[in-house]
Amino acid sequence: MNSNFDAHNCSGQKAARDMDSLQRDRFELISAYIDGEVTAAERYQVQDWLANDANSQRLYARLMKLRQGLHQLPVPATQVTTQETANQVFSRIDRRRIRNTMVWGSAAIAAMFVSAFSGILPGSQFMPRLAQTPVTEEAAEPLMIAVNRPVIQIPKAKSASPENFIDSAIFNP
Template sequence: MTFEFEDRKHENTQLPNNLSAPNPGHTHQLISIMNTQKRDRFELLSAYLDGEVTATERRQVEEWLDKDVETQRLYSRLLNLRSNFQSLPVPSAQPVEQTIGQVFGKIDKRRRHRSVAWGGAAIAAMVVAALSSVVPGRQVWQMANVNNSAASEPLYVALNTPVVEIPDTVLAPAHKSAPAQPAKLHQQNN
């Protein structure tokens, strides 16, 4: 805290003469300077309450408290705030085992909720399946019935004689002569 106060102590805290004119650009500078001064006073006053100031800073704060009404109000508010913080009850420390037990209890509770939810979903699915098989008027998919008597008869394969008679129209006509053999044709042409 001391280094900031010492650095700014030598700055000119008086407002420049040219800022007194009603100029919007200067208004921003004026507000910025005033905010910086208030922040510095607040920090120095807070350090004074905590006993973290040098002798020079202590004299400066005591001078402000003697002469400045706004600093006196801020000082009384800070004292009130400090006493309220000190009078707050300190929560009792829980044993580590109790904290760990609470954490694991919450984890177990979440697991139970999940298992109940999954179990409920499974029961609901079974109820829907049972009701859909009982409801009349709906067609149910069934497998086709296969006649097993045909499977008991042996299979016969006819090699030279077909089981079904083949009509003559499918075969080449019998009245046409068969084409001559190529060797015989060659001998006839010579």
């Protein structure tokens, strides 16, 4: 019994959503018709609805009444003229320019002081000095080549005989 009820309820909800979607589309199309924002085919569709459908006629009447009410609303008088508003905007822009100029100028002055104290500028008293190593004259030692008598003992390698080569090839594939 629950499954039939749920199925009935789901189809009822789907039908309600479809009906809401249809009403929403109709509302948007009639609203666009009033504003003059429809194509020729949409205009004929709305005119057909207005001629034959009582719900569309009521919706159209409500939208027209709402539109007239919005047009009749009083516009509050502004206390500030447009010239005063423009002057306020330009004065804010000028203050920002002055502030940006001061920030960049201060940064440039700070960079100049840092460079002066770090020795980047020529003639600075705080110029770092590089350490110099004293140059000593050493006697040039001649290059010795030990052909017959090496400086260190070089170990002898096993002699390569054909028997050793064949045995190593068989046992070490």
